[in-house]
Amino acid sequence: MSCRLARNAALVVLFTCLLAGAALGQTGNVVVSVNNISIAGETSLRGLTGAFPYPVLSTISVTDQAGNVVTGLADTARFLGPAEIAEIGAPVSQIWQPLLEYHRDNPAFPANQNLFNQTPQPSFTEVRRTTYFPTSTMLVMDISGSMKPQLEEAKASNLAYLEQLRSYDRAGLIQFCASVVNTLPISSDLSTLRQEIVAADTCTGTAIENALLAALEVIRHETTRRGIIIYTDGQNFPFTEPTPGPVIAMAQEFNIPIFTIALGDQTREDILELIAEQTGGLFFSAETAADMVEIYEKIAVVIQNFYVMAHASPDPIRNDTWRVVDVTGGTLSNRDRGLGHYFVANQSSSRVTDLALSLTANTETARPGDTFEYLLRLSNSGPSEGRGLDLKQHLPDSVRFLSAIPAPVFGRGDSLFWQIPALAAGNTFDIRVSVQLSPQTPSTLTELISHARLSAANDSSPDNNFASDTVRVIFTPPPNNTELAFSISSQTQVPGEARTGEAYSYHIQFNNLGAHAAQNIRVAQLLPDSVRFLSSIPASSINGDSLIWQIAAIGAGMQDSIIVNVQLAANVPPTLTQLISFANFTADNDTTLANNFDTDTLRVISLPPLGIVDLEFSLTSQTQVPGAVRTGEVFSYKIKFNNPYPKSAENIRVAQLLPDSVRFLSSIPASSINGDSLIWQIAAIDAGAQDSIIVNVQLAANV
CATH class of the missing domain: 2.60.40.10 (Immunoglobulins)
Incomplete structure (x- = not known):
């Protein structure tokens, strides 16, 4: 097993925990990430509940390069102020500094960004597994045909992860091959989850992208510490490639880390590591599925052990801005920097509004070569004008963009992007996208799933800003079908x-x-x-x-x-x-x-070098009751040799040490005796031949 820490110099989180943050490498061998920033009561711990402008609560993960948690940088019983001493023997102000908060779109504002200059000053506490702090995890299982030789071991790894969860932790399940074939919602009742893991069987194809998008859609509604764990052997075999762009974009938007595990040496590690790097976190590689048990157990430890920082925002005004929490910390010799993001909405009724998005195709089915149309409808239910609307649509595999009214601002890969300056309260805005399904669509592609996402500066309810549509692919049967x-x-x-x-x-x-x-x-x-x-x-x-x-x-x-x-x-x-x-x-x-x-x-x-042999050898006892011997019983040992190599074995010397209270009677062939040891000299064992020694002995009547 190996592990590489995935890092991102601009965005998001470490793969260890969970909401809103990025690991930015500076020096040393630790990784710091900022997660789960709470300003509206989502997090409560040791007498503090997340609020704005104080206390803004951020969970922070600190791990070494192997993905192991770093402990002792605060106190496990209470919040420590800047001058108080952490478990490692240093004051908080030396372990955690600098600490900053500034506007994402204007990093120079406010002028006084140092959190130590705010009132109250920042404080830290450490949460370990024994502390009540729920987590939510989506387990994503690759059950494609190439996984068949190792599926049982992969099941064991996922079951091992569930064994690490506490009674209040939650988990859900996605199983996929050419499409998502099984989805279980996140729940604290894990019995059904275990049953579905055990019952899994393989099927054809490897739709990594669709599986991760489905997992993100399920887990984004959780308010606990969140994370997705996916293993895959990466076999989009033989003719397709995963496209990670939409997965990365959605994970970044909701600040959800995705732990990726590359299984075997046939994987597309570059794609799996890219997902890790761009969403922030940990990338693991495992030679075999049996190695994944250790990886899943390590991920569980990382998720359940972390730090919480409480700070006062240097800009206490609610002004529809994204804020960046910029944290540097670690041991005195190994330090790192992590960024977290949170949005402060203006709650004035004159500015906040509720935007919604829908996505529908004008057909339920499509055949290779068909053209069809998507309708993207943006609606503003009020009470205010929506401002700064950004819209992204991801087109399915094998679907080619033809045109759109209005035209997108730009396209990247399979994604289209629009920017709408404003949408008045009570109004709707429609975008029509014309596409064509490729005439060479592979027969394994049975569903076309398109995703779209809307964001705006003053949207008060982002839960209705995601939409998807599925078109079923119909392949016109050629004449004279066969099997x-x-x-x-x-x-x-x-x-x-x-x-x-x-x-x-x-x-x-x-x-x-x-x-x-x-x-x-x-x-x-x-x-x-x-x-x-x-x-x-x-x-x-x-x-x-x-x-x-x-x-x-x-x-x-x-x-x-x-x-x-x-x-x-x-x-x-x-x-x-x-x-x-x-x-x-x-x-x-x-x-x-x-x-x-x-x-x-x-x-x-693996054969030894030419001219060298490697004899196979076994020793078994023959008693009246297999595996047991009675006092006074006469029994025998059988020593067996096998030479599977194309050269004869020469000058073989065999020695057997008899147990206490066992008396030698005879052997075939005869042996020489040295104390309790029997010794035989065999001239040769031919290539491909077998040989054996029978030793007759008796256990003493009184032992």
Whole structure:
């Protein structure tokens, strides 16, 4: 397992906790992030409740580079003022400084930004797991087909996280493959959550983006410490890529960190780490799903251990502004800077208003090649004019923007942006967006989910500022549909195993179960690490570690196959214990997609250098009752050797130490005796051969 701290020089939070903040690296080996800023009663602790202009309560996470919490920077029983001594033996004013607050859009205002110059002065307390402070977490599980070999271990990791939660903590669940297949709302009743985790099974595809957007939509309504944890092997296999832009934008807007875990060495770590960097937080990598148990337990510790700062705002006026809480802290030798953001609305009825957003498509279904239209409607229910409206719409995969009335201010990737200066109370504002679904839409894309989000300077109720719409994709069935079955299997010297340096093959088998010829079959195979492609019949095209074949047709009732010859490297990393190869196919007129994906797993057997052998050896007892022996009983030991290597083992010396009160009777072959030890000398054991020694003994009548 490894961990890298994700950092962002301008925005948001550390992946450890949870609301509103960013980790800005300066010096040292700690990371500070500012979370969950409370000014309206959301947080109460040790006699203080979040309010404006005092006390503004901010939760602060401090971790080392491995993601472990740093403790002792305050007191666990009460708030400490600047001159009081923290547990590490230094005054608060040395541990936590500088401390600033200023306007996000005008960092020079107010002039006196130093929190130590305000009245009351800032104070700090430390919260540990035993302190009552609820948390809310969304667990996001990748159950795509490539996860099948490790799904049980992944389940165990998520269950291990739930075991760390306290009775008042809450959690929810998202499970995804090509789409979100299961959503459980956040609750403190975890029994149903456990049942759904245990019952999970794999399916085809890996829709990372949609899963995270769904998780964000669920958790953004929570008022506790919030966080999302996602693991994935990153296999958007074989033809699609995740697009993290909308996820990052939504997480930044609601200040929700996303803990990402890259599983295995086939992941897109760059994308997972980018999500971490841009939302602020922790990125972990795990070689196997079994390693994730430790990661989930570490995340639980980080979420439940933190600091709370109480301060007075240097600008006590409610004036529709975003404020930045700028905190530097840590140990005396290792320090870091973190930023948190909160909005101070003007509560005057003449300025605050309620804006809402809706998003609807003019069709419920679309076929590849179809054009259709989205209607974005902004409404202002009053009582005041809405000002400074910003609108973002994210288009689904395979959907191309054609035009919009009015035109967007700009577009970036799959996102469109509009800016509306003002919207009068009681009015609506419509935007119509024309799009086209790609004629080459992959058959695995069954839903088009578009998201839109509205923000404004004086909106009093942002809960109705998010909207989404789903259009179902209909694929016009080609004439003469059929059904292909598909499998991949390896052929090695020892079934289920591959030895270092061994040349072996994969057999990819097709069977047309339908009454018509399958047409335009495209096959892709992803080779494991340390496996070198030699040849294939028929020949393939090569793209990195992927092999691709194009087959024109397979007749009704016919079979076809691909033979892939490969070789495992003579020297492989010691951590490479399994070779997992993924393969899938598409056909124009295949009616069933569930059997279009398969995997093959081989256990890696690392051979010693040429000329060296490694004998396998076992010692077992043979008694009247297996595993038990009676006083006075005569029983035997069997010593067994196996030489699985292509060279004979020579000059084997075997020694057995008998237990106390056990008397040697005889052995086959005969042994020499040295005290309680029996010794045999065996000249050789041929390559691939086995040998054994039988030792007859008796347990004393009185022991």
